[in-house]
Amino acid sequence: MPQQQLEPWFLSVAALGALYLAAAAFRLLAHLAVCLRRPTDLRRRYGAWAVVTGPTSGIGRSMALELARRGLNLVLVGRDPAKLRDISETLVSVHGVKTKTVVFDLALTSTPQGDEAARRLRDAVDGLDIGVLVNNAGVAKPCAVYLHEFDVETWVRMVRVNLWALTEVTAVVLPGMVARGRGAVVNIGSGSTEAIPSFPLYSIYAATKRYVSQLSRSLYVEYKSKGIDVQCQAPLFVDTKMASSVTKSKRSSPFVPSSDAYARAAVRWIGHGPLCVPNVGHRLQACLCAAVPDCIHDWLRLREHLRQRALFQRLRAARGAPPRTTTTTESEASRDTS
Template identity: 45%
Template sequence: MLSTCILIKMLSACIDHLKTQPFWILCLFSVGFLSLSRNCMLVIKWGLTTFFRPPKKLTFYGSWALITGSTDGIGKAFAFDLAKKGLNLVLVSRNLEKLKQVSTEIQAGFPTTRIKTIALDFSRDDASSSVLQEVEKAIEGLDIGVLINNVGVTYPGARFFHEVDEEVWMNVVRVNLKGTTLVTKAVLPGMLKKKRGAIVNLGSGAAIIVPSHPLYAIYAATKAYIDQFSRSLHVEYKGWGVDVQCQVPLYVWTKMASRVAEIEKSSFFVPTAEDYVSAAVGRIGYEARCTPWWTHSLQWSLASFLPEAVLDRWRLSIGTRRREINQGL
């Protein structure tokens, strides 16, 4: 009681003191107080969202999940986690043997899970009509509730744009951009018909968190498309009961990260694919864009305090060093 009285007296004295100050000081104090309050609320909201918000029951959306790029890394981890959550799986990848192997591994752990596989190569020139038709045919009659658009490729190594062969960057465009768009087009009508569904598109910090991603320009551009595509669909279909989300990871320890970014093991800022997906599944169905892994959120926050010019120089130096290593310079 005594401490409360003292606190009230201190606040009262502070207010009385401010009343005697010039108007501009009162304005500065108000702005500072509001800014501090807002930042505190953002930190509290982040903590509650990241560590305490309950995940949605994904079987509400439907009994099946479709996952592209499902034979390695993040996609494979999603397949295992969603099977654990009670969903049947449609696994999509270009390698039929890997699809069979992953299916066998999943059913060894989850015998009641039903699994269908679709072998598709999104990099083909004629992929547009055939992809749409093959996916539509494969999922006919299935209650697809969750779509994970994970498929994605990048350059074999850091390159200035003029050094990248046309076939290489066209492959990045076809897989990252057309693949995600076509599979979404195939799955969405079924979700609209029942007025339930969740679509997760895997973006990248290369397109959102940092202002530029030099020496991987086309890859970053395709991921920027994924972000805007997801945001727009989120607004379009929220009222129809379909939750569309772009997830924005930074580095995750996968084969692609090991090859492109020379990441040899997981660390505080680089989770394993399994750890990342464990957090990512808990975010499905909520905000339009999120960074599921908590230390990635910290990196994004820290990056926001740095001038763009500093981040640009830093990213350019990293890309240049990787290019030199790849070319043996």
């Protein structure tokens, strides 16, 4: 009798498990289908030019190189003239594309200096067939800290880069896309807001990336009928040349792609849905994360980030760094979180 009473419960759980596995398998197959199909001709579908923010290193540099390899000309937006000149010369010499550079410290968005830089960006894209916009630049530092441990201006600068600047650059480029009836906007979000429920000690970073995800989804719905694809890409850890000591232990993992490998997958995914995790390894990790209860995620993340906090405190003390740090763009500094 007890066994007979348990049978319906067991069958229900088994059915739910089978449905979950079937859904996960379907998502994985859909992902593999995009990876295996012939790449989209971005220049023909969207336009001859792409705009990339934060293109001087890391994911941003790899994205710029991959787009140039696909035949797109580049408008490069960053704060360091020398580094912009370096990537511009590389793109021209290696891929033979045209480039423009715009010096724009995105941490100054919504200030008089930022307004002047935004005007230069509008002038640079005026009359160009901008087909793709990649909003890559973002701030991840200060890393692994409590909210009260840094002054408000530090967090305001993070919000300016991750949230306000992305919105302003998108608003600059979108009118031309609407007029031409085609285009693609790619916003680099984060797996910290998609694969797991919380990201303690990186709270402002995760909150700004959640904004990116929600903005992208809403703009996708708004502009799809106008021929414009808006997409949020949510990577997990990516191995960059300037990876911090916190992520070095992960660099040998098959689930941590190089920035070049990530860019190849990311560019292939442009135009395929409002939200994506382009890398196969990252997608598998996200599927595994979905099966773990939120309370377990919360405990593990807090434990790991407290460990990182202790490490960063030792590093800052060794360098004699003041409590207040300078703002950097994600492509110009190590990406300590993803």
